[in-house]
Amino acid sequence: MEESQKGEDYKPLEFKSRIDLGQLQTSVAQIKTELGRVIIGQQDMIELLIISILANGHSLIEGVPGVAKTVTAKLLAKTMDVGFSRIQFTPDLMPSDILGTSIFNVKTSKFEFKKGPLFSNIILIDEINRAPAKTQAALFEAMAERQITMDGQTYEMSPPFLVFATQNPIEQEGTYRLPEAQLDRFLFKIKVNYPSLEEEIEILESKHRQKNKNLESLITSVLTAEQIANYQEVIKEIIIEDNLMKYIAGIVHNTRNNANLYLGASPRASIAIMDASKALAAIHGRDFVTPDDIKKVATPVLVHRVILTPEREMEGLTPDKVIKQIMETIEIPR
Structure with missing residues (x-):
């Protein structure tokens, strides 16, 4: 009876997103198109950087010299109509070189704060591991709190405020x-x-x-600061089921009880996996997170947050391999 009622014109119900993600998807496609004019390959890096923008998170880019780390981050910033600042970290770089300094104004007989290059929207830091502890501490406050304290005065960073930092894993001298x-x-x-x-x-x-x-002349801006802020709010509305939250918690909890790891990941890692998987789902036009979204972002979220035991490190084991093992042992929600 049901088959006859369907008739020849029967069409299966199509999935319809409960959140309008059309504009977001269009913007992401435009960014990838613009970068594709110059950057060949490196699709995973580009997608992860876009996710970090949508999830309002900073990214550390690691690779040997010459693999387009800096140029990709620089051109990605160019696709957004926001402030951009590039800072080359060196062993003699001081906090005032990035934060700014107070200068005495003879006319007003007062000290005026002259803002440094860190006061921008997209900050590209080249070779972040070359600066000393004082400068790293100054950068840390900006990254963590999105504010800077100078001479007892607090200065809020204008949104979006995102740090893309590069480092070379091979060269250790002067780092x-x-x-x-x-x-x-x-x-x-x-x-x-x-x-x-x-x-x-x-x-x-x-x-x-x-x-x-x-x-840079080949790249056109396709996103405004207002659009970025709107998309970041949309990402927060992406649906994630309770069983997937338990899946994320199980992965992170396992890093703290793993015999191969001296240090496991913190709850901040769990939140990062959830936020990043929401952004990945939105990029692909879904208003809900799947286990595959979580599996794809888990490694880049966790790899720098765990530390191997000295014994396993000497054996040649890597954090990537341990995370992969953990992912294989935890049952995927259905």
């Missing part, structure tokens, strides 16, 4: 290890690998075609 508390403030640690052979050939061909063109 300072980032403290765990500061690493914990990064939503992601994005590891950038060498391009494939096909991608490298395409890079050469693209560079040959561009001649001496300025790369």
